[in-house]
Amino acid sequence: MHDGIPVREGLFTTAADGSxxxxxxxxxxxxxxxxxxxxxxxMCGAATTEEVLVGGDGATxxxxxxxxxxxxxxxxxxxxxxxxxxxxxxxxxxxxxTESDPSRLRFGxxxxxxxxxxxxxxxxxxxxxxxxxxxxxx
Numbered sequence: 627m628h629d630g631i632p633v634r635e636g637l638f639t640t641a642a643d644g645s646x647x648x649x650x651x652x653x654x655x656x657x658x659x660x661x662x663x664x665x666x667x668x669m670c671g672a673a674t675t676e677e678v679l680v681g682g683d684g685a686t687x688x689x690x691x692x693x694x695x696x697x698x699x700x701x702x703x704x705x706x707x708x709x710x711x712x713x714x715x716x717x718x719x720x721x722x723x724t725e726s727d728p729s730r731l732r733f734g735x736x737x738x739x740x741x742x743x744x745x746x747x748x749x750x751x752x753x754x755x756x757x758x759x760x761x762x763x764x
Contacts, residue, residue, distance in 0.1 A: 629752065630743065630751055630752030630753060630754045631747075631751055631752070631753055631754065632753075632754050632755070633744055633753050633754060633755045636649055636663060637649060637662055637755075638681075638739075638741060638755075638756045639679065641679055641682070645682050645683075645739075646681065646682070646739050646740060646756065647679035647680060647681050647682055647739070648661055648662075648679070648680050648681040648719075648739065648756060649661075649662065649663045649677060649679065650662070650663055650677075650678050650679070650680045650715075650717065651663040651664055651665075651667075651675030651676065651677060651678065652676050652678045653667035653669060653670060653672050653674075653675055653676075654672065654675070654676055655667065655670055655672040656669050656670040656672065658670065659678065659680065659715050659716070659717050660675070660717075661680065661717060661719060663675065663677055678715075680713050680714075680715045680717060681713055681739035681756070682714075682738060682739050683714075683738045683739075683761075684713070684714035684736075684738075685711045685712060685713050685736070685737040685738060685739065685758060686711065686712050686734050686735065686736060686737060687709060687710075687711055687731060687732070687733065687734065687735040687736075687737050687758075687760075688709070688710040688711065688712055688718065688733065689709050689710040689733075690707060690708065690709030690710075690723060690728055690731045691707075691708055691709065691728060692705045692706070692707055692708070692726050692727065692728050693705060693706050693707075693708050693726075700745075701744075701745040702743075702744050702745040703745075705726040706722060706723070706726050707722065707723025707724060707725045707726045707727075707728075707731070707757075708720075708721070708722060708723060709721065709723045709731070709758075711723075711737050711758045721756070721757065721758055722742070722755065722756070722757035722758070723737075723757060723758055723759070724740060724742060724757050724758070724760075725759070725760055730760075731760065735760055735761075736761040737758040737759065737760060737761065738758065738759055738761055739756060739757075739758060739759075740756070740757055740758070740759045741754050741755070741756060741757075742754065742755060742756070742757040
């Protein structure tokens with residue numbers, strides 16, 4: 627994992643085993659899992675959710691592309707990979723991918739969660755975000 631500051635607090639953390647995890651919410655009423663963590667359930671409207679850690683190993687790739695032109699306000703490097711990954715918990719996320727060459731990816735490819743440098747701020751500190759990497763690429 628890189629040294630730096632998160633792009634936003636409350637998105638990811640490090641689990642007890644040292645691996646990165648996303649901070650999600652599970653509804654105690656309907657059991658739906660949502661990311662990012664929110665105080666209410668987006669599925670049934672329940673007034674509370676319970677924090678759960680999701681992600682890690684066991685994710686699969688559903689769709690992907692490369693972003694070759696920087697979106698407005700984006701300060702990171704291009705190209706970068708972008709895709710849909712399904713987590714073992716059943717949640718599908720639109721997410722950054724560490725692989726920017728679409729020809730190196732395939733449907734159903736095993737993926738794992740990593741913490742990656744998004745850009746460097748004005749003070750020279752790395753700003754970190756989550757991304758998914760192909761298994762075997764650490």
